[in-house]
Amino acid sequence: MKNFEIPGHLEVKNGHLHIGGMDTVELAREYGTPLYITSEDRLRDNFGRFKKAFPDAHIYFAAKSNNNIVVQRILAREGAGADAFSDGEIYLARLAGIPPEKILFTGNSKTDAELEYAVNSGVMVSVDSHDELISLSGIASRLGKEVKIAFRVNPDVSADAHPKLATGLKTSKFGIPSQEIVSTYKKAKELPGVNPVGIHCHIGSQILEISPFAEAMSKMMDLVEAISGFIDLEFVDIGGGLGIPYQKDVRAPTPQDWADAVLPIFRERCAKLGINPELHIEPGRYITADTTILLAHVNTVKKAYKNFVGTDVGFNLLIRPAMYDSYHEVVVANKADGTAADTYTVVGPICETGDILAKDRKLPEIKKDDIIALLDAGAYGFCMSSQYVGRPRCAEVLVHEGKADLIRKRETYDDLLQNQIIPGRLL
Numbered sequence: 417m418k419n420f421e422i423p424g425h426l427e428v429k430n431g432h433l434h435i436g437g438m439d440t441v442e443l444a445r446e447y448g449t450p451l452y453i454t455s456e457d458r459l460r461d462n463f464g465r466f467k468k469a470f471p472d473a474h475i476y477f478a479a480k481s482n483n484n485i486v487v488q489r490i491l492a493r494e495g496a497g498a499d500a501f502s503d504g505e506i507y508l509a510r511l512a513g514i515p516p517e518k519i520l521f522t523g524n525s526k527t528d529a530e531l532e533y534a535v536n537s538g539v540m541v542s543v544d545s546h547d548e549l550i551s552l553s554g555i556a557s558r559l560g561k562e563v564k565i566a567f568r569v570n571p572d573v574s575a576d577a578h579p580k581l582a583t584g585l586k587t588s589k590f591g592i593p594s595q596e597i598v599s600t601y602k603k604a605k606e607l608p609g610v611n612p613v614g615i616h617c618h619i620g621s622q623i624l625e626i627s628p629f630a631e632a633m634s635k636m637m638d639l640v641e642a643i644s645g646f647i648d649l650e651f652v653d654i655g656g657g658l659g660i661p662y663q664k665d666v667r668a669p670t671p672q673d674w675a676d677a678v679l680p681i682f683r684e685r686c687a688k689l690g691i692n693p694e695l696h697i698e699p700g701r702y703i704t705a706d707t708t709i710l711l712a713h714v715n716t717v718k719k720a721y722k723n724f725v726g727t728d729v730g731f732n733l734l735i736r737p738a739m740y741d742s743y744h745e746v747v748v749a750n751k752a753d754g755t756a757a758d759t760y761t762v763v764g765p766i767c768e769t770g771d772i773l774a775k776d777r778k779l780p781e782i783k784k785d786d787i788i789a790l791l792d793a794g795a796y797g798f799c800m801s802s803q804y805v806g807r808p809r810c811a812e813v814l815v816h817e818g819k820a821d822l823i824r825k826r827e828t829y830d831d832l833l834q835n836q837i838i839p840g841r842l843l
């Protein structure tokens with residue numbers, strides 16, 4: 417078995433990479449490339465891992481990690497709530513079938529219009545600043561409503577994440593410092609239109625160590641203790657952030673490891689305080705990342721100072737390698753059982769030196785018209801795409817029980833013009 421194979425999900429059969437039992441080379445032929453392909457079974461399985469590890473917790477899917485309505489609809493049917501970071505994400509989560517009482521609006525720097533939309537939608541709000549608290553109280557009062565709120569805490573925990581993905585450090589833009597939490601809840605209690613019932617943190621993303629989660633849980637419970645005398649706490653939300661093994665030889669924690677580290681602290685501290693709040697978690701990446709591959713067509717193989725494989729996927733469609741130097745496993749889909757023959761750097765068709773998908777990888781001999789699969793592309797993949805360099809976005813397909821459904825159409829040239837207006841004098 418190849419190290420990238422996951423039995424029942426990603427497998428090599430007849431020399432071709434298969435996902436959810438379907439031949440990726442065939443799918444490339446049928447739907448064209450570039451192409452995102454997601455396995456419904458894997459999505460349900462990944463969500464199930466959290467349900468099993470956190471049997472009493474409420475799982476709020478971090479919608480920013482994958483904005484496809486079909487993905488969110490499947491998760492909604494599995495019982496997921498949503499962490500929505502914007503009014504647009506609230507809108508999509510509602511359309512996906514997630515009830516408003518299971519949506520937490522978590523954005524920082526929210527506009528008054530977004531807050532009004534949230535209040536009218538009946539979702540809960542995680543408040544990120546004092547200014548936001550005042551605005552929200554005013555808006556909800558004016559609308560004659562009361563909104564359930566949490567405060568996003570900055571717990572000052574170093575999460576061993578890429579500097580661009582750490583969100584719980586003192587220097588991060590997110591949340592309210594721990595030392596201001598008690599006074600902030602006191603203030604919220606006095607204000608009309610807001611009902612402080614939750615406390616929230618999120619320390620970062622792609623975290624591969626378990627200890628920061630335990631540290632954050634303890635710090636959160638210190639704050640819970642400090643406010644529990646005057647706040648009837650309904651939930652403690654510890655965010656998401658569980659990493660995945662993008663590099664197949666890296667050991668990564670599982671949802672069970674996360675649960676084993678935080679549940680004893682949560683339960684023991686709640687029992688001591690005689691309170692019974694819900695525990696909320698907000699995983700994104702772990703649920704969606706490995707459900708999806710991104711197929712690329714090889715346009716050119718150039719033997720220059722290095723071997724460059726030019727594909728039709730660039731950072732317009734998968735920005736993670738260019739933005740965070742992220743690693744995505746590369747498989748030559750039509751030679752998936754091949755052995756390494758040479759070292760290749762896989763690049764995209766964008767006019768930027770940084771448009772590199774994978775550097776110096778040992779791969780089977782690659783030729784023009786081969787099909788390349790980039791693995792673990794389901795989180796922060798399509799949702800971070802753009803039309804840079806005049807490239808319409810690609811299609812997305814869902815595979816399930818030997819059948820493929822198109823779940824997002826390939827864009828056309830018309831989409832490049834969408835919403836652009838040519839003034840009459842220039843017609």
Ligand SMILES: Cc1ncc(COP(=O)(O)O)c(C=O)c1O
Pocket residue numbers: 478481499522618620621622655656657658698699700701702795
């Ligand atoms: C508030 C919040 N919750 C949850 C997540 C999900 O993180 P991840 O996809 O790493 O699980 C994020 C993104 O980092 C976030 O900003």
Ligand SMILES: N[C@@H](CCCC[NH3+])C(=O)O
Pocket residue numbers: 480581583621622736740795796
């Ligand atoms: N976009 C990042 C994750 C950001 C998490 C959102 N706070 C990534 O691709 O890894």
